[in-house]
Amino acid sequence: MSSDQIAELLRQFHRSYRLIMEELGKAIIGQQDVIRQVLACIFTRGHCLLVGVPGLAKTLLVSSLARTMDLSFKRIQFTPDLMPSDITGTNVIEETPSGHREFRFVEGPIFANLVLADEINRTPPKTQAALLQAMQEREVTVARTTHPLPEPFFVIATQNPIEQEGTYPLPEAQLDRFMFEVRVNYPSLEEEEQILARTTRGEVPELRKVISGRAIITFQKLVYSVVVSEHVIKYVARLVRATRPSDPTAPEFVKELVDWGAGPRAGQYLILGGKALAALDGRFHVSVQDVREIAVPVLRHRISTNFQAQAEGLTSDDIVKRLLEMVPEPEVRKYV
Numbered sequence: 318m319s320s321d322q323i324a325e326l327l328r329q330f331h332r333s334y335r336l337i338m339e340e341l342g343k344a345i346i347g348q349q350d351v352i353r354q355v356l357a358c359i360f361t362r363g364h365c366l367l368v369g370v371p372g373l374a375k376t377l378l379v380s381s382l383a384r385t386m387d388l389s390f391k392r393i394q395f396t397p398d399l400m401p402s403d404i405t406g407t408n409v410i411e412e413t414p415s416g417h418r419e420f421r422f423v424e425g426p427i428f429a430n431l432v433l434a435d436e437i438n439r440t441p442p443k444t445q446a447a448l449l450q451a452m453q454e455r456e457v458t459v460a461r462t463t464h465p466l467p468e469p470f471f472v473i474a475t476q477n478p479i480e481q482e483g484t485y486p487l488p489e490a491q492l493d494r495f496m497f498e499v500r501v502n503y504p505s506l507e508e509e510e511q512i513l514a515r516t517t518r519g520e521v522p523e524l525r526k527v528i529s530g531r532a533i534i535t536f537q538k539l540v541y542s543v544v545v546s547e548h549v550i551k552y553v554a555r556l557v558r559a560t561r562p563s564d565p566t567a568p569e570f571v572k573e574l575v576d577w578g579a580g581p582r583a584g585q586y587l588i589l590g591g592k593a594l595a596a597l598d599g600r601f602h603v604s605v606q607d608v609r610e611i612a613v614p615v616l617r618h619r620i621s622t623n624f625q626a627q628a629e630g631l632t633s634d635d636i637v638k639r640l641l642e643m644v645p646e647p648e649v650r651k652y653v
Contacts, residue, residue, distance in 0.1 A: 323539070323601060330536050331599035336527045337385050343522040344381045345374055346515065347508035354499050354614055355382065355473065357593035359533070360540050363586070364452050364472040364494065366437075366618070369501030375475050379433045386533060387526040388430035389467070393448075395440040397483065401447035405457045406464075422459060427451050430467055430530055434474035438484045448472065449491050469533045489621065496586050497614040536596070543592040544602045550588070551647040552605050556612065557584045559644050560620050560636070568643055574626035575636060579619035586615045605646055613637050 334356065341352055351367075355378070358365040367375045376392065383390035393404060406425035412418050426432065427448070434448060451457050452472050457464045474495070492498075504512060528536075558564045560578030562571050571578070590611035591603040613634055620633040 323542070326535075326539050327596060327599050327601055330539060330596055333528050333532070333536070334597045337382075340385045340524050340527055341378070341381055343524060345378055346511045347504045348374070348378065348501065351499055351501055352378065353594075353597070354497055354611070356597065357590050357611065358496050359386075359469075359471055360536055360593045360596070361496065361586075361589040362469070362471075362537055363496030363589070364474070366492070366495040366498045367473060367475045367501055368478050368498060369475075370479055370503075371477060373501045373503070375501055376433060376435065379431065379473050381524055383431045384524045385527045386431075387529045388469070388533075390431045390433070391426035391429035392433040392435060393426050394435045395437050395444070397440060399440045399444050401444050402459075404444065404447050405451065405459060408460050420460070422462065422464065424464070425457075427457060428464075428466060430469055430471070432470075432472045434472055436477060437474040438476050438486055441485055442488075445485065445487065445491065448474075449494055452494055469530055469537070489619075492618045493580070493582060495618065496590070497611075498618040499614050500617075540589075540592050540596045543595050543600075545588055545592065546602065548647055549591065549603050549605055549608060552644075553584050553587045553591075553608055555647070556608070556640060556644050557581070557587070557616075559640050560616060568640070570639065571636065574622055574629075574631060576621045576623045578621075579616055583615055583619050587611060590615055609641055612641055 337356065338349070338352065345352065355365055355367075359382075367378075369375055380390055380392070382388075393399075402425065404425050404427050406423050406428065408420040408422050410418050411421050437445060437448070451466060455466050455468075455470055457466065503509075555566070557579050559567050559571065560575065560583075561567055562575045562578065564578075567578075587608050588603065591607035594607045594610060595601070595603045616637045617633045620636055622631060622633055622636065626632075626636070
């Protein structure tokens, strides 16, 4: 692909991004950063975990995304009695016109482009594992037969941070499969007034389709081809290694407040997230600022704070923000 073709594709991508944001603005008021992070996740073939209290339009956001991007959408409400086959599907016996009986696979709700796993921590680990395997392998195996999932394929899971009674928290190894943990916060006063005025009229906004699934796959390839300099790669490596209390380069406060830090996958997602942000803005190179912008949602669920941090009221978000202030950029090599 020539540089002119890449430049034109970048312009199309940026234009599509603006159109998506414009359409979503008809249904979602505010939450611009949340939408930007979710889109960055989608265009890097990642999966996203949305964390927020009830009533912040998490489900509406995901269903609206599916409509504007012309994707098939399924919502799974996770409950303690949900079984793996309720997600993946199962074989049923049916009789053919000739009188023979044979098994037929009935697809579960996981067979969609965009799957919303609502309150994923309310179902037992066995069912969680069935979903997470599909996320990782992008296929489902039932009775020794493997069924590929449709492309593109994304899972956006939600969690309620305030009700933990009767829940099954995701283990750290499974949390690591989510590219981002995105926090959905309360709206501002002005945004809340707009929400109250708009949503009590009984009007349902009509969202038009902006891009197709095939275009998404094309833009994913474009994002992966965005250029990352050695300078940015070195910065990402320094930042990730600084989260590990056992690393000699880690700051003293990390050694005091953190039990374990992020692994190499965090670095991969920082670079991919930076590529997505650069492409969304119409740029073909990743800057350190792109990495900084995406660092908190990538690292917050990959850092485990200890009792001392909890006693001081410090969260993993606070650790990441302090690291962003302390970890220096590598020196730029000068050529004479």
